[in-house]
Amino acid sequence: MEHIEKQETQAIIEIKNLKKVFKVKDGQVNALDDINLKIGQGEIYGIIGMSGAGKSTLVRCINLLEKPTSGQVFIDKKDISAIEEKELRTVRYSLGMIFQQFNLLSQRTAEQNILFPLEIAGVDKETAKKRTAELLSLVGLADKAKAYPSQLSGGQKQRIAIARALANNPKILLCDEATSALDPSTTKAILKLLKEINEKLGITIVIITHEMSVVEEICTHVAIIDKSHIAEEGTVEEVFRNPQTEIARKMILPERDDVQTDLADQAYRLVFDEHSSSEAVIAKMVVETKCLVNILHAELQNIEGVSYGQMVVQFGDDDRGRDKAISYLKANQILVEEVK
Amino acid sequence: MWDPTMTPLIIKGIFETLYMTLASTFLAYVLGIPMGILLVTSEEGGIKPFKALNLLLNIVVNITRSIPFLILLIAVIPFTRLITGTSIGSTATIVPLVLAAAPFIARLVESSLKEVDQGIVEASLSMGASPMQIVTKVLIPEAKPSLLMGAAIAVTTILGYSAMAGIVGGGGLGDIAIRFGYYRYETGVMIVTVVLLVIIVQFFQEVGMRIAQKSDKRK
Numbered sequence A: 001m002e003h004i005e006k007q008e009t010q011a012i013i014e015i016k017n018l019k020k021v022f023k024v025k026d027g028q029v030n031a032l033d034d035i036n037l038k039i040g041q042g043e044i045y046g047i048i049g050m051s052g053a054g055k056s057t058l059v060r061c062i063n064l065l066e067k068p069t070s071g072q073v074f075i076d077k078k079d080i081s082a083i084e085e086k087e088l089r090t091v092r093y094s095l096g097m098i099f100q101q102f103n104l105l106s107q108r109t110a111e112q113n114i115l116f117p118l119e120i121a122g123v124d125k126e127t128a129k130k131r132t133a134e135l136l137s138l139v140g141l142a143d144k145a146k147a148y149p150s151q152l153s154g155g156q157k158q159r160i161a162i163a164r165a166l167a168n169n170p171k172i173l174l175c176d177e178a179t180s181a182l183d184p185s186t187t188k189a190i191l192k193l194l195k196e197i198n199e200k201l202g203i204t205i206v207i208i209t210h211e212m213s214v215v216e217e218i219c220t221h222v223a224i225i226d227k228s229h230i231a232e233e234g235t236v237e238e239v240f241r242n243p244q245t246e247i248a249r250k251m252i253l254p255e256r257d258d259v260q261t262d263l264a265d266q267a268y269r270l271v272f273d274e275h276s277s278s279e280a281v282i283a284k285m286v287v288e289t290k291c292l293v294n295i296l297h298a299e300l301q302n303i304e305g306v307s308y309g310q311m312v313v314q315f316g317d318d319d320r321g322r323d324k325a326i327s328y329l330k331a332n333q334i335l336v337e338e339v340k
Numbered sequence B: 001m002w003d004p005t006m007t008p009l010i011i012k013g014i015f016e017t018l019y020m021t022l023a024s025t026f027l028a029y030v031l032g033i034p035m036g037i038l039l040v041t042s043e044e045g046g047i048k049p050f051k052a053l054n055l056l057l058n059i060v061v062n063i064t065r066s067i068p069f070l071i072l073l074i075a076v077i078p079f080t081r082l083i084t085g086t087s088i089g090s091t092a093t094i095v096p097l098v099l100a101a102a103p104f105i106a107r108l109v110e111s112s113l114k115e116v117d118q119g120i121v122e123a124s125l126s127m128g129a130s131p132m133q134i135v136t137k138v139l140i141p142e143a144k145p146s147l148l149m150g151a152a153i154a155v156t157t158i159l160g161y162s163a164m165a166g167i168v169g170g171g172g173l174g175d176i177a178i179r180f181g182y183y184r185y186e187t188g189v190m191i192v193t194v195v196l197l198v199i200i201v202q203f204f205q206e207v208g209m210r211i212a213q214k215s216d217k218r219k
Helices: A002-007 A055-062 A085-093 A110-120 A125-138 A154-166 A184-201 A212-218 A236-241 A246-256 A281-289 A319-331 B006-041 B051-066 B069-075 B077-084 B090-114 B118-126 B131-168 B172-182 B187-215
Strands: A011-024 A027-040 A044-048 A070-075 A095-099 A172-176 A204-209 A221-226 A229-235 A267-272 A293-303 A306-315 A335-339
Touching: A011 A055, A011 A204, A027 A055, A027 A204, A027 A221, A027 A229, A044 A055, A044 A184, A044 A212, A055 A070, A055 A172, A055 A204, A085 A095, A095 A154, A095 B118, A110 A125, A110 A154, A110 B131, A125 A154, A154 A172, A154 A184, A172 A184, A184 A204, A184 A212, A204 A212, A212 A236, A221 A236, A221 A246, A229 A236, A229 A246, A236 A246, A281 A293, A281 A319, A306 A319, A319 A335, B006 B051, B006 B090, B006 B131, B006 B172, B006 B187, B051 B090, B069 B077, B069 B090, B069 B131, B077 B090, B090 B131, B118 B131, B131 B172, B131 B187, B172 B187
Parallel strands: A044 A204, A044 A221, A095 A172, A172 A204
Antiparallel strands: A011 A027, A011 A070, A221 A229, A267 A306, A267 A335, A293 A306
């Protein structure tokens, strides 16, 4: 079996007993706890979880954009959680990263954006210019060299971001929800490009996503992260064939069963602001409208008696009940919008 | 009704006003830009947090900003004398103008830099950019349109302040307006100086906004 061989390859990223605690107003939040991961050279490693599970924090711990509260991060056997800021910067040249919102410099052209990391690393102008041209054609946008990000589509922006992340020949490419802001066909094209990069250049890719389809499409390995812990990990094959945990089944099965995903799974985002009542609106809504609600995600903060924040919910499968519930929420000054 | 001997005086006033305004703006930016940058970078969650420095800067900026310009103008006369050797005339006025405008500009710069998308800063950090590189290659270039807009506001505000310096014989159009228009009831002179000030303000405002808009690549 192929995956057994792969597990024996060198771990290029190794995370040991990682813990990340965020201090918040009243106390602490464990964003990550007891994380142990080994990612092998040349793998496309998916890290999947619901919103708020801690996956974005985890990927930021790999390049230390977030400092772990405790634990270690090894890149190529080197403990980068223990090194000086200056040395860390050099390590980061070999860790490319792309983002959901692309994060291109808006006042620079596509070409200048790709030049940017080369300038940072102090690469001489001649070499940098050549490298930029290579990368532009690698991502298929040689004709857009002089375009500003505002003149590019989402997919094109992500291609430029990929080219930029590859500029300093990284060993690893970190992708934080890199396709979440893109439409399905663009997503496919970007994933295909990532796969090509992995095969052609041998770069290890770590993909953070909330979409199982992304994992299915290109990942070799997957870790499912739930409530700050790794619930399950292994090759995509193994995990898909025989999910061991509840959360793994939940993440895999709905996608497998397309019929069920229609209306009942439509999620809504509720936004609470200073106009919203601080009372138990959701509970009252359930009582008044008799519509059941499934809270997928919530981040609310109570500041001086007013709730701020957002919640992602699904309503029971009865359309009438759902409509009633939505109008009840709207009447209570809560912004309701469909997700996806 | 217009006294022709006034004309050269007015022309001299225009030049003095421009001189005071532009020189003070320039010097106030020399002080204000580093202050604004430090306010952003040293704050909690900034790219180089430094709590004590941030607190100190905020205190200095807030105190200077809350002193009315007219009071500041008079209060710093000994200091002005120390630097320029005199407390009257356009050059002397530059001293209090710079002192009053620098913290104001620091705030303008701070708010422009804060508009820069944090995601871009994060991306730059992920590429291994140093704090200095982030300031020079990310924050300032990305905030350029907003900084230029701020500069237009700064120039016009300083111009307004410079007119106030007329009270202590600071020279410029404000001085003429006070001496002739106010003390001698020469309404004609008053109107002319006010109209000229309005025109100059409009000019800087308009030019500043145009340059800012033209430099913005986001649209």
